[in-house]
Amino acid sequence: MAIDSTSTTIEQLLTPERIGPYDGAGRLAVVAMSGGVDSAVTALIMRERGYRVVGMNLRLFSPADPVHSVNPCCGIPAMDDARATCQVIGVPFYAINMEAEFGEAVIERFVNEYAEGRTPNPCLECNRHVKFTHLVHRAKLLGADCLATGHYARILHDGDRHSLHRAIDARKDQSYVLHTLSPEQLAFIQFPLGNLTKPEVRQLARHFGLPVADKEESQEICFVGKSSYADFVAKRRPDVTKPGQIVDEAGIALGEHQGLVHHTVGQRRGIRVAGPSPLYVLQLDTGTNQLVVGPRDRAVASVITADDISFTDGSWPDLPFEADAVVRYRGVPSPCRIVPGARGEAVVSLTGDASTRPIASPGQAIVFYLQDEVLGGGTIRTVEREAATIGQSAKGAQ
């Protein structure tokens, strides 16, 4: 209610405290335009703050693909929306082709990860490799002073130190998928929506007559669309839909699955095995093509090994330290102890009470927080669950 759109005036929103300093002074800002409200308002804000704005839309996959006609995020209609928005705001619009980069960094990786029995996060990879690597590079080639995107997160600057923080709108906070950012990237990037709430962003969009003001949120994987991601993967790796056994931790067969690609650790629905209590996926065993399931309390993680870890300050810690771990977009933070290994690798012990520990899936990101600040994060490689129940098969963790 307090967060409702009508409670704040446009004048109150257009202050430096909410949208950032009016420091443009004619400098060039490239704005990544997805076609949605968030990026549209981002472009608007940068213009208001005195920047020369160029709106850029990324073409990420082939327009011949029929998913383009339905997808609201990265398809052809989305590009039209982005173009129309730029027209209303009065800034130039560029469409650039990043199909090759996206195909390699996101789609190929996505398919490979599933084929390995892991659960990838393509949005994160797109941020990491496409938006904040290739797009940043393009922006710099154009002589831009910054790249602005519509992500909900905050970057704070203290001299040479640039830190990444949660957005003030906890409901929309996207810092989880931004944890890969380096100090150099944080110095160049701007997130003008980090101090606004979603209703406020829509309020701004409506006030300035942006055509996308009331556009629905995008969801689902952009290059897959509303159809099944499993079908998408299966088209490229037919073996991922090979049926196999569903077994419990003791190895007793409970049923048959229609391909490991349909499952992820922690999943409950869709197992199609009835029992006295709900069954959760504990493990995907690509070696035996078996799906290991068990009760919920057997699924919670105790120790996670991760790789591809980076820290937002660019450093690598020498000593173990404590932080909060988040293993899922919008997930609940869980206290942990991080023991760094070789650069990029660490062993993370979840130190909280078992009932509060999360269920973690290999392939997903683990992100470290200290209050609102993102320290860094990496990719979950292995998950140890509770110590195996005495007397039961030791097949559990691995």
Place this chain on the structure above:
RNA sequence: UGGCGAGUGGUGAAACGGUAUCACAGAGGCCUUUGGAGCCUUUGUUUCAGGUUCGAAUCCUGGCUCGCCAG
């Protein structure tokens, strides 16, 4: 085949002779720039044929099916 026991939604179970209940699975919705979780709603059941009874999942008889025990 002889003896015993059991048959309740797709699955596992509950119901002094008195509204067939619960969990899991399935469906729909909320949530959500990944995949899961979670929350709300919802479809669907008494093995068959007779009988007793105001009233049968429940008691009786028979059939069928499935288990266990049978030198």
